[in-house]
Amino acid sequence: MKRFARLFTALDQTTKTSVKTAALADYFRDAPDADRLWTIALLSGRRPKRTVTATRLAEWAAEIAGLPMWLFRSSYDVVGDLAETIHLVLPDPKHTADRSLSDWIADIRALSKAEESEKRAMIEAAWDGLAGAERFVFNKLITGGFRVGVSQKLMTRALAQATGIEEAELAHRIMGNWTPETTSYAALIVAPDPEADLSRPYPFCLAHGVADAAGSGDGPEVLGDPVDWLAEWKWDGIRGQLILRGGTHHLWSRGEELITHRFPEFARAGDFLPDGTVLDGEILAWDGAADQPMSFAALQKRIGRKTVPKSLLTEAPAMLYAYDLLEDGGRDIRTTPFAARRARLEALCADLPPDAPVKLSPIAPFETWDDLAATRAEARDRQSEGMMLKRRSAPYHVGRKKGDWWKWKLDPLTIDAVMVYAQAGHGRRANLYTDFTFAVWKGNDLVPFTKAYSGLTDAEFRKITHWVRRNTLARFGPVRQVPAEQVFEIGFEGIQESTRHKSGVALRFPRMLRWRTDKPVQEANTHDDLLEMLAQYG
Structure with a gap:
């Protein structure tokens, strides 16, 4: 686990592709086969399923840290990530557990059949034996939210450097319906049986x-x-x-x-x-x-x-x-x-x-x-x-x-809408408000009709975050209600009727095209405009 935590830290601390590739290649050369296999699985989206609910993890961590739940929840709202919040509030471990990545994942998977008391005992023992990045990575695995800024293509490139096998061939070998429980590193990477998986697709x-x-x-x-x-x-x-x-x-x-x-x-x-x-x-x-x-x-x-x-x-x-x-x-x-x-x-x-x-x-x-x-x-x-x-x-x-x-x-369909709610993002954007709810006019009222979280630059997200914090009208957990003052141009690929939304419509791939600081809120589009689009393109 120490080796994998060092890799995670190295990957998380750089945006340079060459540095990430070198770190991964070094890891694939030296790690045990079982850890190499699980690393390939994790970086290709084959994460272990969550075996403990987020509610229980939060309750146990708050109790160990001596925090009331309201304070833990407030901390979670600020941090924006459960695994990181638990990592930050827990006291330092009392001893050191030197175990491999694959051993820890085996324990995590075994919890699916354990009683709640057994789950708690195992997790508390892990928290008490893991420090720093190791504990953070464990938390990511136990919450089912392990992600790192590495594409499957980059991972495959590093694996090619470490093994000498052509990148395109490796990309094909790691496709398909495999898991670390159904294969080995040798069978998947070193000497795969061409008849072993007739269902295997090609990389797209x-x-x-x-x-x-x-x-x-x-x-x-x-x-x-x-x-x-x-x-x-x-x-x-x-x-x-x-x-x-x-x-x-x-x-x-x-x-x-x-x-x-x-x-x-x-x-x-x-x-x-x-x-x-x-x-x-x-x-x-x-x-x-x-x-x-x-x-x-x-x-x-x-x-x-x-x-x-x-x-x-x-x-x-x-x-x-x-x-x-x-x-x-x-x-x-x-x-x-x-x-x-x-x-x-x-x-x-x-x-x-x-x-x-x-x-x-x-x-x-x-x-x-x-x-x-x-x-x-x-x-x-x-x-x-x-x-x-x-x-x-x-x-x-x-x-x-x-x-x-x-x-x-085709150019996207567009509509000008008013931001009415804001919520903080996750990961590196946990301290920025990036997830917004937008509304259009229906008479004198604003009717929410979509959410969007992409399309702005980091500088724009920082600017709108500053505005949200200074202009919050009400809080609903992590969500803040804001004055109806900011207009955004929303782009989307399609529109369809929806009984699940108060507006009666749902958008396909909505995103923010630009922040319309030049447009008065009264000139935002209307619900009738949405219905016209629905009739034309729905």
């Missing part, structure tokens, strides 16, 4: 926004000759990989979540496609009568459900709009140029019947960038977010690599 290839292209402004002209590019619609669904291997099928989301059982429609894919096929595409709710995608709101009804009722299967049947072929006949073809992969995909999908759960996502033909701009303007009518541009010669990269895949999204 990701795109940069066209506006990120150097000097491009808002359009794709900087990408050069249009003849070198193919354009597709950017569908508004769930990115997924459909895998047909070993006589069965598996469906993965971009977030590496196995979602096979949530979409039973794809069990029929093997009736139409050969074994040894892996498709990359968009999972959409499909309107069979109109032969086109339904809105994201229709698909959203199925997201998060472990089982789907028959009524919903009928109301919002799922379809995979395939736009890339990653494995053909059991052979990995990701290094094949995109135009060739696309041709093979078209041949594979040529004879699919109308009732197959897979369709070929169409190419959007164009000769000039102006042609494509005119086509892009039709995106919302097609339930699309914009366009995807893919270089004909591009391989299927691992992760986000600038140059070959670009997304040219």
